[in-house]
Amino acid sequence: MLQSKAFDRFASIFLGCLVVITLLPIVLIVISSFTAEDALIQNGYSFWPQEWSLDAYYYMVKQGAVILRSYGVSIFVTVVGTLCSVLITTMLAYPMSRKSFKYRNVLSFFVFFTMLFNGGIVPAYIMWTQIFHIKNTIFALLIPNYLVNAFNVILVKNYYSNNVPDALLEAAQIDGASEMTIFRRIMLPLAVPAIATISLFTGLCYWNDWTNGLYYISNEKLYSIQMLLMNIMNNIQALRANSTASLLGTGAVDLPGTAIRMAMAVIGILPILLVYPFVQKHLVRGVVVGAVKG
Amino acid sequence: MKKLLHPKAAKSSRASNTPLLLIALPGIIYLLINNYAPMLGIFLAFKDYSLIKGPFGSDWCGFQNFEFLFKTKDAFIMTRNTILYNLAFIIIGTAVAIFVAILMCELGERKRVKFYQAAMLLPNLLSWVVIGFIAYAFLNADTGFINNSFLAWLGLDPVSWYSEPGAWPAILIIVNLWKNIGYQSIIFMASISGIDKSLYEAAAMDGAGKLRQIRAITLPLLKPTVIMLTLMSIGRIFYSDFGLFYQVPQNSGALFATTQTIDTYVYRGLMELNDVGMSAAAGLYQSIVGFILVLIANKIVRKVDADNALF
Numbered sequence: 001m002l003q004s005k006a007f008d009r010f011a012s013i014f015l016g017c018l019v020v021i022t023l024l025p026i027v028l029i030v031i032s033s034f035t036a037e038d039a040l041i042q043n044g045y046s047f048w049p050q051e052w053s054l055d056a057y058y059y060m061v062k063q064g065a066v067i068l069r070s071y072g073v074s075i076f077v078t079v080v081g082t083l084c085s086v087l088i089t090t091m092l093a094y095p096m097s098r099k100s101f102k103y104r105n106v107l108s109f110f111v112f113f114t115m116l117f118n119g120g121i122v123p124a125y126i127m128w129t130q131i132f133h134i135k136n137t138i139f140a141l142l143i144p145n146y147l148v149n150a151f152n153v154i155l156v157k158n159y160y161s162n163n164v165p166d167a168l169l170e171a172a173q174i175d176g177a178s179e180m181t182i183f184r185r186i187m188l189p190l191a192v193p194a195i196a197t198i199s200l201f202t203g204l205c206y207w208n209d210w211t212n213g214l215y216y217i218s219n220e221k222l223y224s225i226q227m228l229l230m231n232i233m234n235n236i237q238a239l240r241a242n243s244t245a246s247l248l249g250t251g252a253v254d255l256p257g258t259a260i261r262m263a264m265a266v267i268g269i270l271p272i273l274l275v276y277p278f279v280q281k282h283l284v285r286g287v288v289v290g291a292v293k294g
Numbered sequence: 295m296k297k298l299l300h301p302k303a304a305k306s307s308r309a310s311n312t313p314l315l316l317i318a319l320p321g322i323i324y325l326l327i328n329n330y331a332p333m334l335g336i337f338l339a340f341k342d343y344s345l346i347k348g349p350f351g352s353d354w355c356g357f358q359n360f361e362f363l364f365k366t367k368d369a370f371i372m373t374r375n376t377i378l379y380n381l382a383f384i385i386i387g388t389a390v391a392i393f394v395a396i397l398m399c400e401l402g403e404r405k406r407v408k409f410y411q412a413a414m415l416l417p418n419l420l421s422w423v424v425i426g427f428i429a430y431a432f433l434n435a436d437t438g439f440i441n442n443s444f445l446a447w448l449g450l451d452p453v454s455w456y457s458e459p460g461a462w463p464a465i466l467i468i469v470n471l472w473k474n475i476g477y478q479s480i481i482f483m484a485s486i487s488g489i490d491k492s493l494y495e496a497a498a499m500d501g502a503g504k505l506r507q508i509r510a511i512t513l514p515l516l517k518p519t520v521i522m523l524t525l526m527s528i529g530r531i532f533y534s535d536f537g538l539f540y541q542v543p544q545n546s547g548a549l550f551a552t553t554q555t556i557d558t559y560v561y562r563g564l565m566e567l568n569d570v571g572m573s574a575a576a577g578l579y580q581s582i583v584g585f586i587l588v589l590i591a592n593k594i595v596r597k598v599d600a601d602n603a604l605f
């Protein structure tokens with residue numbers, strides 16, 4: 001008994017410390033973003049700033065157009081991308097789950113094989129840029145890589161196989177429902193829990209994506225928030241609404257660059273921090289479901 | 295219309311197959327373009343690519359790209375880095391995740407545990423770009439936390455981390471742990487909570503302490519999960535997380551000796567050096583060896599436990 005209590009206490013303390021260590025880096029950037037530029041240059045990024053300041057945020061509000069624009073791009077891509085992805089994924093998964101479907105096994109293998117082998121980024125890049133001319137269009141952020149993920153398809157397919165009895169579909173067919181009606185009226189509503197899981201992961205994937213931008217986007221107007229962040233890391237001037245003009249001369253002396261970097265990172269994390277408490281439970285469950293049968 | 299012309303039997307099978315095929319069609323077309331077309335595109339690895347002549351017009355050059363690739367030191371460095379980092383992630387990551395999962399399960403169903411879980415999963419939701427910023431806040435030579443607060447406090451000289459290749463294996467392992475430990479431990483927690491509680495009760499009755507219970511019950515029963523996940527990771531040992539190796543080191547050329555992996559090499563060849571042939575050759579090398587490894591890993595998983603095999 002005594003040993004069990006001691007172990008319990010050890011677990012509490014150890015995990016408590018681990019959680020603090022996990023969260024500290026995020027706390028550091030938040031505090032740094034509220035630190036005065038002078039203090040940052042003198043003492044570096046620190047948990048105990050000598051002087052607090054809102055300068056970085058004032059500056060960002062002044063240059064708000066650039067940030068709002070890339071927020072807009074990110075939100076658009078995340079919403080549209082996730083909706084399309086969920087629709088195409090569930091539509092692909094439904095026939096795979098139908099035992100009466102003749103091409104069921106062929107289709108399953110067709111989907112599954114994409115998890116085993118891929119042609120790599122070079123042929124994909126050449127195809128998207130030279131054949132589909134996707135460079136610097138919004139499609140470059142939506143279409144390559146993320147629209148259909150074999151893993152999600154299999155997850156939804158398993159969900160259908162395990163939760164929708166064949167008798168239900170047969171009954172619907174006898175009532176004269178077409179396959180499309182069955183899909184729309186029965187399968188889609190029944191799959192809501194699975195759809196919630198894949199929407200979360202797909203949405204997160206789109207929001208956090210920067211590789212499609214890295215490969216296919218050079219036009220600043222199409223920068224997602226992640227692209228803007230990358231650009232700011234390399235060049236703090238990028239935040240200026242008219243970045244090329246400001247590079248040519250107008251003084252950058254008043255630019256609180258050290259603090260702005262961290263304020264931008266905070267802006268990039270903020271949506272996730274805001275949504276996280278509400279979806280946290282589903283995410284944890286999704287991780288478990290995904291891992292059980294990959 | 296066509297349906298009416300067919301005899302009844304044929305009609306029913308067609309009627310149920312064609313509409314289902316149509317429903318699957320958008321997904322099929324997408325996978326054909328996004329996944330299968332690039333598989334055919336691996337022929338680029340055997341071409342002397344020229345932007346003017348295009349992918350189909352460029353001249354064939356046999357295995358020349360591969361010859362050049364494997365003559366350079368790069369091929370060895372990127373292969374070594376990819377494999378060693380993955381091995382480190384597998385071994386350290388699994389050990390820490392199991393440890394954390396056992397402690398979490400020990401605390402049971404309390405509210406606090408849910409909070410711990412949520413907090414530790416949080417880094418997994420951040421993009422590599424943001425994590426690059428966080429790493430920068432710590433490592434940046436002039437204003438970074440480590441140089442200014444930590445090393446200064448210890449009385450040590452500042453280090454310019456972004457040009458110090460020797461430090462990066464440790465840095466990348468820590469960053470990777472930080473990002474993924476929450477995710478991995480959730481998987482192990484699910485596995486532990488599936489263990490029959492009566493085993494622990496019986497052990498406690500026989501006077502086995504907590505540590506003894508963990509050694510005799512939890513760890514042995516976790517073994518199948520660990521073996522399975524490890525084999526799956528070994529199947530992917532030729533692939534690295536591009537974000538970790540590109541964003542966290544800030545694409546710093548001074549660090550390539552310890553941060554270059556096959557994925558970053560392919561990216562740099564394609565986008566920065568415009569050496570499409572070499573880059574395609576490295577990509578194909580990764581795809582083929584990766585494919586073979588997945589097949590082998592799966593074969594072993596099948597032998598151990600057919601239920602967990604991919605196919």
